Amino acid sequence: MSRTPGKMCRSTKRPRQLPVGEKRLYQWYSDWKILQFTCEHCGWAGKGEKAFPDEGGVLECPRCDRGVAYVQFPSLRDTEQAAAAGNEEAIQDLPKKREWIRRTEERMNRFESNHLHSLDQLPELDGESLEFTWDIAVHVGDEKEDYQIIRVGEREVWRELAFWDNILRFNEIKALLKQKYGPRFKSLTPTDGSLDFLTGDHYYKLQTLSWT
Ligand SMILES: [Zn+2]
Numbered sequence: 022m023s024r025t026p027g028k029m030c031r032s033t034k035r036p037r038q039l040p041v042g043e044k045r046l047y048q049w050y051s052d053w054k055i056l057q058f059t060c061e062h063c064g065w066a067g068k069g070e071k072a073f074p075d076e077g078g079v080l081e082c083p084r085c086d087r088g089v090a091y092v093q094f095p096s097l098r099d100t101e102q103a104a105a106a107g108n109e110e111a112i113q114d115l116p117k118k119r120e121w122i123r124r125t126e127e128r129m130n131r132f133e134s135n136h137l138h139s140l141d142q143l144p145e146l147d148g149e150s151l152e153f154t155w156d157i158a159v160h161v162g163d164e165k166e167d168y169q170i171i172r173v174g175e176r177e178v179w180r181e182l183a184f185w186d187n188i189l190r191f192n193e194i195k196a197l198l199k200q201k202y203g204p205r206f207k208s209l210t211p212t213d214g215s216l217d218f219l220t221g222d223h224y225y226k227l228q229t230l231s232w233t
Contacts, residue, residue, distance in 0.1 A: 044088055049095040050103035050111050053080070058089040065089075076221070097122060132182045137194060140201045146173060152207045153198060155191060157183055157215040167218070171198075171209070186221025188230060208232045 047053035047069075054070040060082040072080045072089055079088040095103070095111075100118050103111030137143070156170045169183040171194065184190065195209045210232045211219050220226040 044090045046091040046093060047080075048093050049099065050108045053090065053092060060085060060087060060089050062087045128182055128184075132184075136181045137179050137197055140197065142179070143197070143201045144178060146176075146178070146202065146205075148173075149205055150207045151198075151202050151205050153178065153209045155194075155209055155211040155215055155219070157212070157218050159183075159218075169194075169215075169218075183218055185218055186223075188219060188226060191219060191230065 047056075054068065056069050057066065058069055058072060058080070059066045063082060063085040065082050065084040067083070069080060069090070071083050073083065074080050074092045074094075078092050078094055080090040080092050081087065082089050093099075095114075095118075097118055100111050100115050104115045151173050154172045156172060157167065158170055159167045161168055167183040168180050169187075169190070170177055171179040179194070191209070191211070198209060199206045216224060216227070
């Protein structure tokens with residue numbers, strides 16, 4: 022049987038039905054925490070507050086980690102609007118969120134003015150085979166700052182502000198080390214302690230990363 026194009030798409034008056042398994046997107050300051058969800062994969066059923074949003078906004082089943090819905094993380098504007106409308110959670114979040122944004126901007130500015138970008142910033146080094154380590158120091162000093170530290174042997178070669186989930190920066194620094202030291206560069210290897218920060222706690226990302 023052949024289809025007749027003119028006869029398609031005529032059912033516009035029928036209310037749209039959600040296909041089985043379609044996951045809804047909830048605004049952060051909505052009622053998703055008290056709504057009931059069911060996991061289509063493992064059968065878990067429970068309130069949204071028992072599930073956990075991952076960093077991409079997928080609300081994960083507490084039993085099997087698969088998505089049961091999506092949540093939209095709030096922008097500063099979303100939080101301000103919800104707080105102005107009397108949402109208790111938003112009212113509590115607002116000062117913390119403003120402080121977090123202020124601190125993030127201030128860190129980004131400090132990073133911009135003091136990060137590795139030129140080969141002149143790197144010291145001359147002896148040795149024919151330079152094996153660097155990518156290390157981290159967290160909560161340093163009164164400021165409780167986090168620093169990425171590049172070493173060769175015991176010697177500190179470079180230090181700059183560290184950011185979470187920062188494989189991009191690892192590759193940038195590796196490229197600068199290669200440019201500076203040429204064929205004497207052998208590797209840049211993350212220490213065990215630096216892996217949480219480097220991968221944003223998603224170790225599978227290491228599969229895409231090369232030390233050399
Ligand atoms: Zn499940």
